[in-house]
Amino acid sequence: MPKLTKSVVDKSLPRESQYTIWCSELKGFGAFILPSGTRTYFVDYRNANNVRRRMKLGRHGTVTAEQARTLAIQALAEVAKGNDPLENRNSARKAITVKELCEHYIKELEEGRILGKGGRPKKASTKVTDLGRINRHIIPLIGKVQVTHLTKADVTAMMKDIMAGKTRLSEKTTKLRGRSVVRGGYGAASRTVGLLGGILSYARDELGIIEINPAHGVRKPKDAVRTRRLNEDEYRALGRILKDAALDDRYTRTTEIIQLLALTGCRRAEIIEVRWSEIDSAGSAFRLDDTKEGQSVRPIGLPVLEYFDERRSEGTEGESLYAFPGRDDEKAFGSFPRHWEKIFQDTELKDVTAHVLRHSFASIANDLGFTEITIAALLGHASGSITSRYVHTLDAALVMAADTVSGYIQALMDGAELSHTHYALDRGSRKAALARFLAPRSDVPEKEVGKERLAA
Template sequence: MSKLTKTVVDKAEPRDKQYTVWCGELKGFGVFVLPSGTRTYFVDYRNANNVRRRMKLGRHGQITAEQARTLAIQALADVSKGNDPLEDRNSARKAISVKELCELYIAELDAGRILGKGGRPKKASTKITDLGRINRHIIPLLGKKRVTHVTKADVTAMMKDIMAGKTRGIEKTEKLRGKSIVRGGIGVASRTVGLLGGIFTYARDELGIIDVNPAHGVRKPKDAVRSRRLNEDEYRTLGLILTKAAEDERYTRTVEMIRQIAMSGCRRSEIIKLRKDELDTAGSCFRFEDTKEGQSVRPMGLPVLEYFDEQDMSSDSPYVFPGTRNSDKPFGSFPRHWAKIFADTELADLTAHVLRHSFASMANDLGFTEITIAALLGHASGSVTSRYVHTLDAALVMAADTVSGYIDALLSGAKLSHTHYALDRSSRKAALVRFLTPRPEAPPQPEEPERLAA
């Protein structure tokens, strides 16, 4: 065995089973290699009671071979004095507070080692939300308690305090004159308990501080189901509001974006941050690179398709709706414009999520199934997520055309009498006749005079 160095560790190829590479110079110092390719340094020793212990020193890549060697030498020196470094480490870890645990979790979150949906690192927006719940709810209510002393009753008490608004307040943000209003409530309480459960899972599985997760089994209140949707009259009202707002040039772009959200069912952020390379008008679809479900391919209804076809995409900005001052960033005035457009109107309570929910409800009204609606919205249960998909199912494109076209007509003030397409025989028969009717052949074109002369 040779000295354990970076070169030796890098050359240690993963096998079907975990194996160990020992250092030939420092007895007890080694690295074990997992089938996944992870390499972890450790030191092996016997304590004063002659019990064999193995203490992890760190992963290869996070610490160097020389740093691990130094830690191993320090640990073996402690053993020679009659100490047990692994026991001392575990005792120190078990003594940490919830606040200190949260700080360790946040460091892992920033490093991208906390995974979210689909086994992917949590998104930047999710990180911000998690940090808010940690700093505004978890730490103020449980931060001083020792992790090992937290009980299920403590977690339940925290949840009830958040529901009651005990952590309510107003905080300044980094933005100029920015502020964050912390209200608490049932939904926040439920989701904060869920986050705390994830933090305790990290403490159990990664740190070995606790054996049982005290947040598991806590009965969380049911979050209020958002049932608000636009009816047909409200769609027509929305059309009038947008038409009036568009008379002011400042709001023209925002009005166009609102219409695309309404007719596509996309999330607000997906339209605001829409990139030119995510538009596939030839394939009649959006090809989003990064959504809540990861990559997502979604059908684009004809009114939406025609809108984007008519837009000038010649600017250097990568965004379809670039910022007015900085074209390298997406349009940032949308939230402020939205508030002004709908202030003191019949739809003052309207949100972009309501438009998305209304799109799904309209698709249901028109007779489309749950799996089709899921695909239209890009939900994980029904979205087309493969980056290799080049063409969409014709029925899915037809569904997008139908829903988008219906909403477009309502926004224009039309009064329609819809029926389920699947049950409307006359519509089905007319569509079939159009599909099966041969196209007339184009008459032969006369040859050019030069070619005739030749």
């Protein structure tokens, strides 16, 4: 049993079950090694009531072996005075305010120890949103309240203050011409209560500060359902607006991104940050490594495929990891929000957002008669969690759907006047399509007829 040092702890390899290594020089000081490889320092002692206690001192890497040894010596000195350092620590934790809890949560968040959907660390964009809600709403309204004294009534009062716009503000940021605008409202109130519930669950499950989460059961306002979609005339207007904007070289790339958003239904960041390695031309699909739902496979229609094929033929692939690089090729295109505002200001579509294009894509797919599961697969919705398997086993059907929807939208943006029918209900079209499929081809050798039918 050697002296507990950094090298000793580093050399202690994980096993199938947790085990402990002890320090030969300081009785009660040790570290336990988890199967995951996590190493945590602790000190063992018996309090004045002769009850054995084990107090964690910190994870190896977060604290050094010598820092942990110092903490252990301090704890044992408190024991010698008749105190219980673990009880004192727990009491201090329980006395923390909501602001102090949030600061602790933020530290864990930044170190990747707060998990989001699917048990993965929260994404960078989600962290920014969480920090905004904590600093703009939670801390200003209830930051001074002691966590153990927080009630459901306090949470409800915070929610109503956000709904009423009590935390509304507009201020300059450190970025050039940057401004932070906080509006509050029903949606912000609902989502902030949801975040607070997660923070309080962390306080309950990880820190043991509270036993009941006061945010649970709070009746939240229903978030406004966004129903805005483009009609066919507005798609034609979108095509004209983008065509005019593309005449200015500054906006050429932005107009192409907007067009791809319209033709794919992807989220804004999914197109702006798409990498060449994620564009599968042979499979006519995006194979995205990191989206809101994790890895995602999306079939893409022919207009989108041909756009990227043309870009590849120009030799742009290989210049950057990203299909739309910024000024620094190591980063994605960064001027999109400012360009979007310039392109659409003073037009009939000034209220359109990237989400409106996504919702409109889904609505057009629905108009064309595609099912919910097909639309979910096209959009990469979490409800379509079978999307990856669906794409691989029925990939021709999904690519056909992507072709149909993106082709229809592209035609509208080009100014076409179209009439569509729900294929599943159009008996005449179904009979005509079946007849074409079954008709013998006199110009094709018999052994090739099957292949031609499949191609049809």
